[in-house]
Amino acid sequence: MVQMTRDYLQNKRYLVIIDDLWSKQAWKEIQCAFPQNNNASKIITTTRVEDVAKYCSFPHKEYVYPMMPLDCDDSKSLFLKRIFSNKDDCPRELNELTDDILRKCHGLPLAIVNIASLLATKPNSKREWERVRNSLGCALEQDPEMEQVKRIxxxxxxxxxxxxxxxxxxxxxxxxxxxxxxxxxxxxxxxxxxxxxxxxxxxxxxxxxxxxxxxxxxxxxxxxxxxxxxxxxxxxxxxMFDLITSLSVKENFVTIMSDHKLTPSTNKIRRLSLQGNCAEQSIRLGAHSLYQVRSFTAFGDVGRVPSLLNFHILRALDIQNCPSLEDRDIENIGRLSHLRYISLYNSNIGKIPSQIGKLQHLQTLDLRATRIKELPATIAQLHQLVRLCVPNGVVLPNGIGDMTALKELSMFDASKNSPEVVQELGNLNKLKVLGIKWCGYNAINNEGSFKKSLVSSFRNLGERNLHSLKD
Known part of the structure; x- marks a missing residue:
């Protein structure tokens, strides 16, 4: 077929459009069919993959034309023309619903056309359009008429x-x-x-x-x-999020609890996500249902979080923007020996328990925007920790220089830490990113000793990997 096409086009001027190209290998095979005969011929390809587009146009990167989403006017025009013979025929009572639906489509022609095609088969009633609008959040799982969107x-x-x-x-x-x-x-x-x-x-x-x-x-x-x-x-x-959620539920990949929904789940919960106040739903979680959870994530004020003692193989703990989180909620964190990732960003935590030093697999500890003022001495025992992010003013213990796997430390307040700790930074031979500040007001050491220790540390770090310094 390639040779037949090449022979046919050999002495002709041609315009070829190749739609929906998925891989570089496909282009490598297809392009052999088109002779470069200096007849001003053109080839246009479309693809969803940016790297494929660049590969097809190499070395002329300027030939790549990224398609932008439709603006509000064009989205509305495409949507209404698909449903009505004339866009002005849309009943006035459907105008607000039209805008609501289009907001969910984000200017994507595929989404607009398919949802408009669905509505074109229904009565032009406010009730019917409201049903479709409300079903968009779960349409891919529950509405068989959205099958074409799901398929694509x-x-x-x-x-x-x-x-x-x-x-x-x-x-x-x-x-x-x-x-x-x-x-x-x-x-x-x-x-x-x-x-x-x-x-x-x-x-x-x-x-x-x-x-x-x-x-x-x-x-x-x-x-x-x-x-x-x-x-x-x-x-x-x-x-696309509807598709992800649908697939995740089907595969029992994640269990989602929020103040208005609970995704179906088997007794085997692998990943648990709490979104909003889930106090009532959390009651249904027995200790047995959590022992195989590998990832626990919470967003916002979720109420009381499950006891950490119920998690046996947890690898990632991520609790963000949760004012109801208390120190007692994490007092048993040292029991979670499989933890690799902890983020308590913008929570109400004021103290890290000393048993955190038992987490010998921990790689990330993010304590930004918490009430923590100092870290326990056992933090220096985390020899696998790669990144440590703390709020301003936190006091680090002596021995920080033993954390030789550390690649990122921020924000380090040198005015609140001893010259010995500042000097220990020089032992962190893998450190690449260092956020550091000095505030002379209420500093525990004088500026001279601080500068001497800091220069000594920078001399060591500069000879190694440090490539980003933030203040």
Whole structure:
């Protein structure tokens, strides 16, 4: 077929459009069919994968044209023309519902066309449109008329390699429309064992590649940019999120509890996500149902969290923005010997128990925006800890220099720590990122001794890996 096409086009001027190209290998095989005959011929390809687009146009990167979402006017025009012969025929009582539905489509033509096609088969009544709008959040699981949307999005999921599928499903633990921080996400992937070692790369670099690949495939949307030019965070499109949730429930990948829903679950809970006040639903959780949970995540004021003693093999503990979390809730944290990741960001915690030193597999400890003022001496026993993030003014114990696996330390308040601790920073020979501050007011040591210790530490660190200094 390739040779037949090539022979037919050999002396002709041609325009060829190749729709929905999925891989570089497919382009490598297809392009052989098109002779370069200097007749001003053109080839247009479409793809959902950014790397494939760049590969097809190499070395002319300027030929890649990223499709932008439709604006509000074009979205509305496409939507209404699909339902009515004339967009002005839309009843006035449906105008607000139209806007609600289009907000969920985010300007994606595929979503707009399919939902409009569904509505075109129904009576143009406010009640019917409200039913469709309200069903969008769970449509992929419950409404058979959304099968076409599900089928098209499911193709994108099926095309993912297995190592990306599990990372993609893991996004179901977050609330809908949640902005998901990139660094926290990839560190949780590592903690749960989703990232396989690859020759010549550390786990974090591999996880970064996974994250970038999901963006390139348009499975997630990048949000913001950090100092290195990488996306600061990501978000999942509403309709794609429905697909993830549907698949996760089907596979018993995650159990979600919120103030208005509880996803179906078997007695074997692998990942538990609490969203909002879940006091009533939490009562249903017996100790036996939690012993196989590998990841526990809570968003917002969830009320009383389950006892940590009920978790036997927990690897990731992530409790964000939870004012009801108390010191007593984490007093048994040292019993969770499998923990790799702990984030208590913006919670009401004021003290870390000394038994945290027993967590010999812990890699990430994020205590930012808590009430913690000092860390126990046992923190220095965490020899596998890679990143330690603390609020301003925290006092670190002597022995911090023994934490030789540490690659990131922030925010280190040198004015609250002894010169000996400041000097110990120089022993952290793997440290790459250091956030540091000095405030002369109420400092426990004078500026001269601070500078002497700091210069000594920087001299050691500068000869090694330190590449980012923040204040």
């Amino acid at each position: 999005l499911f193709l994108s999921y099926c095309d993912l390699p297995n190592y990306l599928k599990i990372c993609f499903l893991d996004l179901s633990i977050f609330p809908e429309d949640h902005v998901i921080g990139r660094l926290g996400l990839i560190r949780k992937w590592i903690a749960e064992g989703f990232i396989a070692e690859q020759q010549g790369q550390n786990l974090e670099d591999t996880a970064e590649n996974y994250f970038s690949e999901l963006i390139n495939r348009n499975m997630i949307e990048p949000v913001g940019t950090d100092y290195s030019g990488k996306p600061r965070a990501c978000r999942v499109h509403d309709i």
